[in-house]
Amino acid sequence: MPVSIVLFTQDLRLHDNPVLRAALAEAEEVVPLFVLDEGVGATGFAVPNRAAFLADCLADLDAGLRARGGRLVVRRGEAVAETRRLAEETGAAGVHVAAGVSGFAQRREARLREALGGRLRVHDAVLTALAPGAVAPAGKDHYAVFTPYSRAWRQADRRAPVAAPHSVRVPGQVRGVAVPAVRPDSPGLMAGGESEGRRRWGRWSLDGYQEQHDDLAGDGTSRLSPYLHFGCLSAAELVALAERRGGPGAEAFVRQLVWRDFHHQVLAARPDAARADYRPRADRWHRDADELAAWREGRTGYPIVDAGMRQLAAEGWMHNRARLLTASFLAKTLYLDWRAGAAHFLSLLVDGDVANNQLNWQWVAGTGTDTRPNRVLNPLAQARRFDPRGDYVRRWVPELASVAGAAVHRPWLLPERPDYPAPIVGLDEGRFEHGRGR
Known part of the structure; x- marks a missing residue:
């Protein structure tokens, strides 16, 4: 009886999963496989917050498959070796996987192709709404500027979402291992899984998103980024649903998904941007272990910055506006290397996506795709605009x-000083202190 394997990676869902649908169309029996691969390292599932979220995702995926007559097979080891071993055990005619964009994913795909040859089927536009490389400027392999990419993205043909399967038949002899329970670092970590992601989408309203998405205290964002990162939700399906709804909120939400696709197509073409400056500018980064520790721990003396860093520690997630202003404070005010900040974010963020995290950090630091490298987000101005009453800080x-x-944003001006740190640097000094400037 023909057998196919689905190697799940960052597509942990049943709805709108072309990888699973293709495998089911190819064979009467399918093995849904996930490999706990320690080689993913610090940017992947070895981080406690993401490992705990992943355990939820895998349990939910298994439950969804069992409701359809199947089950999830989990193996531990190196992904390529375990996939090849399973293919040999089952005599699989095909192995299906979603195309990734990171350097790790690209190397894994190359090794899978070497190990499996013509049995490997790689599917595009599974982790993104539009596949990286689907649109590109003449003579180039990717867009380096968002606005022309956005125009091309909106004019491109995108695949239609596919329905979840009604049934999945798994060979009875295939065995796996249990997924270990993991204690997250952040006590307020949200629950993972496709079911939870779809519930959140169903409860959240696009109405007012355009006006509210930067309101720190209002917390009007969707909080769907972890579910997109793990593929519990499909970007293509969310775009289709938002476009069907229409209106300013839907347009603003789709724009964020276009930004996500933009970063993924940049990283797919330039995987070294995860570590190296996309646009080197001969920065002379300041080094100060105490300042870096104060930033990490949320005790810089600037309440809006500290609030963001403490939200990150508590929830494993941070409001997008807070991500931008805390990153700018590190890279532009303290003038510390953006890589140190990006690494700290990845150590806690449940949605710690290499493409979005690293390239947003580079955008803030002025080393990325932004054509304005000297942009600085003043924390007091940001507080006045996005937390005017101070509710987010409190x-x-x-x-x-x-x-x-x-008054909460300038505690150093209070007649009675609270038990709170003094600012570690003056904003008028910033990156020009001690020759920190370019």
Whole structure:
């Protein structure tokens, strides 16, 4: 009886999964496989927050498959070796996998092709709404500027979402291992899995998103990024649903998904951008272990920065506006190497996606695709604009909870100083102190 294997990676879902649908169309029996691969390293599932979320995702995927007569097979080891071993055990005619964009994913795909030859089937536009490389400027392999990419993205043909399968038949003799339970670093970590992701999408309203998505205290963002990162939700399906809904909120939401695709197509073409400056500018980064520790721990003396860093520690997630302003403070005010900040984010973020994290950090640091390398986000101006009443700060910085109104953003001006750190650097000094500037 013909058998196919689905190697799940960052597509942990049943709805709109072309990889699974193709495998089911090819063979009467399918082995849904996930490999706990320690080689993914610090940017992957070895991080406690992402490992805990992953365990939820795999349990939910297994439950969904069992409801359809199947089950998830989990193996531990190197992904290519375990996939090849399973193919030999089952005599699989085909192995299906979603195309990835990171250097690790590209190397894994090359090794799979070498190990499996013509049995490997790689599927595009599974992790993104539009496949990396589907649109590109004449004579180039990717867009380096967002606006022309966005125009091309909107004019391109995109695949239609596919339905979840009604049944999945798995060979009875195939065995796997249990997924270990993991204690997350962040006590407020959200639950993982396709079911939870779809519930969140169903409860969240696009109405007002355009006006509310930068409101720190209002917390009007979708919080769907972890589910997109693990593939519990399909970017292509979310785009289709939002476009069907229409309106300013839907347009603003789709724009964020276009940004996500933009970063993925950049990293697919330039995987070294995960570590190296996309546009080298001969930066002379400042080095100060104490300043870096203060930033990580949320005790810089700037409440809006500290609130963001404490939200990250508590939830394993941070509001997007807070990500931008905390990153700018590190890279532009303290003038510390963006890689140190990106690594800290990846150590906690449940949605720690290499493409989005690293390239957003480079955008802020002025080493990435942004054509304005000297952009600086002043934390006091950001606080005044995006947390005007100080509610976000009071939520995450309990030392300042009794300070009313906007005064919470400048505690050094209060007549009675609270038990809260003084600013570690003056904003008028910033990156030009001690020759930190370019």
